[in-house]
Every structure is written in structure tokens, then in C-alpha cells.
């Protein structure tokens with residue numbers, strides 16, 4: 279039986295002692311020390327990475343969408359439990375880039391892998407190893423992070439698809455654990471979090487337990503507006519849109535006043551975003567306002583404008599400026 283080390287110098291991991299890697303004591307040991315570390319969430323676009331994080335965090339901090347390429351930045355958020363603290367890094371989904379903005383997103387995803395203790399790689403129950411995953415996992419084969427596979431959307435799996443998926447990805451011999459989940463239905467999330475924590479190094483929390491996100495309010499507010507741009511527009515318009523929060527200030531009677539502009543890449547997109555008699559921009563504004571009120575916990579007055587910056591999605595400087603995270 280593993281016994282508690284008595285001195286700091288005696289704090290060897292049980293791996294170095296006589297314990298077997300999979301013995302019950304080792305598992306108990308892994309679960310009883312406070313653990314802290316960085317966990318990157320990776321995977322193809324639209325597999326549910328941001329949905330998973332929102333569900334784990336218990337609040338809508340990250341933008342999600344039925345349309346691909348919703349996430350544009352490496353976004354850090356903090357999840358604290360009694361067992362450990364995870365600094366999660368959400369990343370843009372892996373995809374075939376079609377323009378400069380797409381290539382920028384892919385670079386962001388790869389940058390997200392730096393310094394991670396654990397890579398949570400998210401897939402869907404496709405039944406076989408997807409070629410994009412094979413390439414990405416090959417690329418990260420020598421990365422020092424522990425890799426955990428999250429098979430999301432198990433609510434959509436038909437027949438033996440889940441079992442076949444688990445077998446196919448296990449055969450890659452890269453994953454310490456493979457966990458079926460459904461982010462949207464809240465299935466398997468506790469298991470996923472506990473397993474991830476068990477792979478983190480021992481350490482004290484890096485953030486106070488009430489911190490959920492280390493980004494400025496402006497960024498989170500901009501993401502909520504962009505979320506509703508994705509909901510209310512189609513084709514190229516959501517991908518040509520960026521949101522810039524001009525200011526947030528305390529107004530009268532506890533109302534928070536926010537001024538934000540949506541930047542599009544062409545004049546015609548401006549018209550689409552505004553819509554007939556302003557119906558599209560109104561729908562975006564009222565949806566975003568409700569979400570921002572939830573986030574900030576105050577009443578919100580949101581003023582939205584639309585401006586076009588021709589071809590910003592093709593210019594490096596503009597991409598940096600308009601997708602910049604603070």
C-alpha cells in the first residue's frame with residue numbers, strides 16, 4: 279500500500295516507487311494530490327471543442343456555432359475543482375485554409391500546443407480515423423503533452439460507430455485515455471475533467487477559484503456579438519465579420535453601456551448585416567445583449583454599428599488587428 283511521503287525530499291511519484299502504473303494505489307495517488315496545469319483543446323473545426331468548454335465551465339464564455347471555424351483565437355479559461363485547476367486553452371479548429379484568415383486560424387491552433395501539459399483531442403464518432411486527425415496527430419506525435427481523446431457527440435453515434443471509433447483511435451497508440459462524451463447533453467464531462475486532472479503535474483492553483491477567464495471583458499463581449507453574427511448571417515458573411523468593442527462604461531441606474539462595431543470585408547456585406555429596415559442588426563443586437571447581460575450580471579445598453587474595411591480577411595495587419603485578443 280502506498281503511504282504518504284513524510285518529507286518534501288521524499289516526495290517521489292509512486293511511479294518511481296514500487297507501484298505498478300495501473301495499480302489502485304497509483305490511481306488513488308493521482309487523484310489525491312492537488313494538480314494544476316495547461317490543457318489545450320484541439321480537433322477539427324465544428325467537433326464541439328468550445329461547447330465542451332462552456333459546459334465544463336458552466337457558463338457561456340466561448341462562442342460556439344453550427345457553422346465551422348467559429349473560434350478564432352487561443353482563448354484561456356480556468357476551471358477549478360477540489361482536485362485540481364485546469365487552465366484550458368480553446369483553439370480554432372483544424373481545417374483546410376481557404377484564405378489568409380484561415381491560415382492565421384491554423385497557425386493559432388498550432389501555437390496553442392506550446393507548453394501544454396495535456397492535449398485534449400476532440401473527435402466525433404466517425405467510425406474510423408479521419409485523415410485530418412491522422413495528419414494532426416502525426417504532427418504532434420513527439421509533443422511531450424499527455425494526449426487524451428474525447429469522442430464527442432456520442433448522442434449522434436449509430437450502430438457500432440462509437441466502438442469502432444474507439445478501437446481505431448486506440449490503435450494509433452497515442453492516447454493515455456479515450457473518453458466518450460456528449461458536450462451538448464452533458465454526458466461524460468465529469469469523467470473527462472477528472473481524467474484530465476489526473477494527468478496534470480502536482481501544483482498549487484495559479485488563479486483564484488472564482489476566475490473563469492483571463493481575457494478582458496471587451497474580448498468576451500466582442501465574442502458574444504460575433505456569436506450572434508454567426509447565427510443571423512449565412513455564406514461568406516460570418517467569416518468576413520469581426521467585432522470591435524469601442525468602449526464599455528457604467529451608465530445610469532446600473533445599466534452598462536457598450537458601443538461595438540461589426541467590421542465586414544465588403545460594402546455589400548454591410549447591407550446584408552443591417553438587413554431590410556435594420557432587421558438583421560436588430561436581431562443580432564437583442565440576442566447579444568441578452569448574453570452580455572448574463573455574462574456581466576447587469577442590464578446592458580448595446581449600441582451596434584457596421585463598417586466595411588475592404589478585404590480585411592486577406593491582409594495580415596488587418597487580421598492581426600481585428601482578431602486580436604486582449
Ligand SMILES: Nc1nc2c(ncn2[C@@H]2O[C@H](COP(=O)(O)OP(=O)(O)OP(=O)(O)O)[C@@H](O)[C@H]2O)c(=O)[nH]1
Pocket residue numbers: 322323324325326327328329330341342343344345346347348349350369370371372430431432433434459460461462463
Ligand atoms: N449533437 C451534438 N451536437 C453537439 C455536441 N457538442 C457540440 N455540438 C454542436 O456542434 C456544433 C459545433 O460546436 P462548437 O463548440 O462551436 O465546435 P468547435 O469545435 O469549437 O468549432 P470551431 O471553433 O469552429 O473549431 C454546434 O452546433 C454545437 O451545438 C454534442 O455532444 N452533440
Ligand SMILES: [Mg+2]
Pocket residue numbers: 327328329341342348349368369370371
Ligand atoms: Mg470553437
